[in-house]
Amino acid sequence: MEKVNNFCAGVEFHVAPAKHVNNVLVNVPDDACSPSAIDLTQRMLRALTTEYVILDSGGYQIFKAEKDGLKISFDENRPVIRDGFEINLTPVHVVDAAAILKPDIFVGLDFPIRKFTEPNEQKLEFMRKLGFNIIFARECYEHRIKICPEIPYFQPIQCYNLEQFDQFMGLITGVTYDGFSMPVRNLSVSGIILFMIRFYQMGVRQVHILGTSKIMVIAVAAFMARHLFDWVSFDATTWRKWAELSWYMNPHNLLDERIAQNVKIDEKIRMDCDCPFCKGKTFTFIKNLPETERTGFLRSHNWWVIEKATYDLYKNSSNVIELKRCLRARGAKSEDIDELCKALSLADSLKNGDIRVLQDLLK
Numbered sequence: 001m002e003k004v005n006n007f008c009a010g011v012e013f014h015v016a017p018a019k020h021v022n023n024v025l026v027n028v029p030d031d032a033c034s035p036s037a038i039d040l041t042q043r044m045l046r047a048l049t050t051e052y053v054i055l056d057s058g059g060y061q062i063f064k065a066e067k068d069g070l071k072i073s074f075d076e077n078r079p080v081i082r083d084g085f086e087i088n089l090t091p092v093h094v095v096d097a098a099a100i101l102k103p104d105i106f107v108g109l110d111f112p113i114r115k116f117t118e119p120n121e122q123k124l125e126f127m128r129k130l131g132f133n134i135i136f137a138r139e140c141y142e143h144r145i146k147i148c149p150e151i152p153y154f155q156p157i158q159c160y161n162l163e164q165f166d167q168f169m170g171l172i173t174g175v176t177y178d179g180f181s182m183p184v185r186n187l188s189v190s191g192i193i194l195f196m197i198r199f200y201q202m203g204v205r206q207v208h209i210l211g212t213s214k215i216m217v218i219a220v221a222a223f224m225a226r227h228l229f230d231w232v233s234f235d236a237t238t239w240r241k242w243a244e245l246s247w248y249m250n251p252h253n254l255l256d257e258r259i260a261q262n263v264k265i266d267e268k269i270r271m272d273c274d275c276p277f278c279k280g281k282t283f284t285f286i287k288n289l290p291e292t293e294r295t296g297f298l299r300s301h302n303w304w305v306i307e308k309a310t311y312d313l314y315k316n317s318s319n320v321i322e323l324k325r326c327l328r329a330r331g332a333k334s335e336d337i338d339e340l341c342k343a344l345s346l347a348d349s350l351k352n353g354d355i356r357v358l359q360d361l362l363k
Contacts, residue, residue, distance in 0.1 A: 003232065004225035006218075006310045007054055008303065009211070010237030013044040017239050017303030021048045025235040029058040029089060032097035033080040041101065054233070055103040057094045059156060059183075060211065062087055063112040074132075091139035099148040107181040107208065108140035110156035115185050122160040122186075133158055134171050141175040152178040154208055160186055162198055162359060179206030179231075189216050189336075190343045190362040196220070197347050198355055200228050209234040213306050215254045215313075215332055216340050222313040223323060223344055228351065239306060243298035248286070251275065251305040252330040259287045259298070275304040320345050 007025040008017065024045060026032065031041040032055070045053060061082060065072055071086040081088035091109045098106035111132040116122045137155060144153055155177040159165040180199055184192055192209070199207060207229060209221060213236035225232040242249060246260035251273040259265070265283045277300050278286075289297060309330070316326035320341045327337045343362055350358045 004222050004310060004314045005233040006306055007233055007235035009235040010240045013040055016048055017299045021050055023052045024050045025054045025056055027056040027058045028094050028097045029061040029080060029082040032101060038100055053103040055098050055101055055106040057107050057109040058089050059110040059112050091136050092143055095140060095143040098151050105152045105154055107154045108156055109136045110158050113158045126160060126164050129158060137172045137175050154179045154181040156181045180204055181208045181210060183210040184212055184217060189220060189340050192220055193343045193347050194359055194362055196224050197351055197358060200351060201355060205230040207232050212236055213238040213254060215309060216336055218310055219313050219323060219327060219340060223317045226314060226317045239302035240299055242302055243295050248298060249302040249305050253332050254309055259283060261287055263287060275301050277301045
């Protein structure tokens with residue numbers, strides 16, 4: 001396994017971006033909710049000749065259920081449920097699934113915080129979920145020790161800021177873990193860097209970043225893996241979701257380009273993607289494919305360019321200046337590059353100092 005890894009999320013037995021996918025992320029509600037689902041997942045992983053697997057608990061599915069107004073229950077005496085009306089999921093379900101699937105890493109259950117920007121709303125949301133997340137952390141730890149202590153465990157983090165993080169960690173004293181799993185929907189790039197430096201100062205050297213394929217976040221992951229961490233991974237379903245919307249991922253900056261049949265495309269625009277799927281093709285060819293074929297084509301292309309970006313950014317992150325050059329060559333926004341590189345330089349310089357100093361500078 002490389003020090004920075006892109007995990008394919010959202011893959012199914014008949015919906016994959018390639019015949020062989022090195023790293024796959026599956027989740028309990030979708031892929032381990034019953035014996036038949038587990039059997040199908042195991043067959044899928046064998047068919048893809050997958051090398052490394054992360055089992056996510058299903059926190060994102062709880063997040064979606066809350067957003068959609070579904071019933072949410074945490075009853076370990078009932079089976080895992082995920083349908084159009086309810087989700088039922090507990091730490092026991094998650095750990096039991098890990099013991100059967102035997103992934104390389106499994107992520108504990110959490111109750112995700114929603115996206116708020118106003119500080120008082122953030123505080124209320126954090127406090128509303130805090131009790132659940134403390135109980136879930138302790139129950140995951142206790143059940144894991146009993147039935148699968150050999151499987152690496154990542155503790156999920158649901159906080160808006162470092163003060164909340166320190167409060168949460170103080171309340172789960174005694175829970176042991178091999179790394180952290182961190183969603184980034186509530187964080188800026190500087191915020192992600194700040195959290196990762198806090199993890200580093202705690203002695204944690206393994207981190208999984210949940211649900212993103214943004215080039216700036218991949219750049220953070222690459223730099224951190226190259227310099228401070230033993231291993232950093234991330235996952236996203238972008239390769240699939242964008243393909244289903246007929247969105248072509250720009251091979252340089254990973255932004256979306258709509259390429260459906262009703263979109264007018266200038267024939268003068270040159271196809272400059274190096275992926276094996278685009279070779280010898282034109283944008284007109286892609287947009288005129290039958291919908292099913294176009295979706296399959298875009299899945300494969302989108303996945304390939306995320307993989308390529310991960311490799312390139314890691315290779316070109318021996319220092320901040322080199323990383324900046326790589327991002328500029330890829331056409332990322334200048335202001336985003338400058339913000340990222342300033343934050344990385346500060347973080348690298350102050351990684352062993354008072355975290356509050358870095359926090360103030362990154363504001």
